[in-house]
Amino acid sequence: MHMTEQIILASGSEIRRDLLRRAGLDIQVMPARIDEDALRGGLVSEGVQPRDVADALAEAKARKISGKEPGALVIGCDQILNLGPEILSKPETPEIARDQLQRLSGQTHMLQSAAVIYQGGEPLWRHVGVVRLRMREISEAYLDDYLARNWESVRHSVGAYKLEEEGVRLFTRIDGDYFTVLGLPMLELLSYLTMRGTLPS
Numbered sequence: 001m002h003m004t005e006q007i008i009l010a011s012g013s014e015i016r017r018d019l020l021r022r023a024g025l026d027i028q029v030m031p032a033r034i035d036e037d038a039l040r041g042g043l044v045s046e047g048v049q050p051r052d053v054a055d056a057l058a059e060a061k062a063r064k065i066s067g068k069e070p071g072a073l074v075i076g077c078d079q080i081l082n083l084g085p086e087i088l089s090k091p092e093t094p095e096i097a098r099d100q101l102q103r104l105s106g107q108t109h110m111l112q113s114a115a116v117i118y119q120g121g122e123p124l125w126r127h128v129g130v131v132r133l134r135m136r137e138i139s140e141a142y143l144d145d146y147l148a149r150n151w152e153s154v155r156h157s158v159g160a161y162k163l164e165e166e167g168v169r170l171f172t173r174i175d176g177d178y179f180t181v182l183g184l185p186m187l188e189l190l191s192y193l194t195m196r197g198t199l200p201s
């Protein structure tokens with residue numbers, strides 16, 4: 001793919017990398033190692049809304065890598081899961097994942113997927129995709145089997161599910177964009193890159 005500018009994905013997320021590469025973008029990956037828990041904790045304690053927390057974290061990652069690679073277009077990302085006003089963090093253990101999935105069972109939760117593009121230490125573009133996901137009532141037996149089968153695969157997913165794998169069986173309804181669930185507002189991002197001429201139109 002002929003691209004006019006170098007694009008760097010400042011994320012350690014495999015699916016984000018794969019989505020962009022499968023779309024034909026020749027991107028580099030440079031995960032931004034920021035203290036997400038500290039930054040998120042501070043923002044949440046100030047009462048910042050979930051979508052703005054995701055935006056701020058995505059911006060912090062993009063800004064950090066842009067400082068190192070000022071000429072490139074740097075994409076920072078962050079995804080927040082909230083159940084009503086409460087932000088749930090990525091489950092660290094299968095037990096925490098089980099508790100979290102039990103809380104989400106039979107409820108509607110939201111994912112806020114933020115992406116921010118920096119160049120030369122300045123923000124160029126930002127978007128927060130929002131999705132509503134209704135989870136069916138999950139039995140304890142199924143939940144145990146689901147985690148036994150999928151923990152290794154879903155441990156890095158914010159909701160302990162991958163929609164493109166068995167996780168789809170947890171849901172009865174999803175209002176929003178498939179890619180935004182996976183972790184990137186792809187359609188908005190690609191539209192921007194095409195509009196600005198980074199990608200051929």
Ligand SMILES: Nc1nc2c(ncn2[C@@H]2O[C@H](COP(=O)(O)OP(=O)(O)OP(=O)(O)O)[C@@H](O)[C@H]2O)c(=O)[nH]1
Nearest residue numbers: 011012013015078079156157158162163181182183
């Ligand atoms: N494959 C897959 N990944 C998902 C899904 N839902 C959420 N995720 C992932 O959950 C992770 C959300 O955590 P983040 O903190 O935004 O990102 P990260 O993986 O820690 O990577 P960084 O961008 O380096 O912070 C991302 O990697 C998302 O891609 C899904 O349905 N499928």
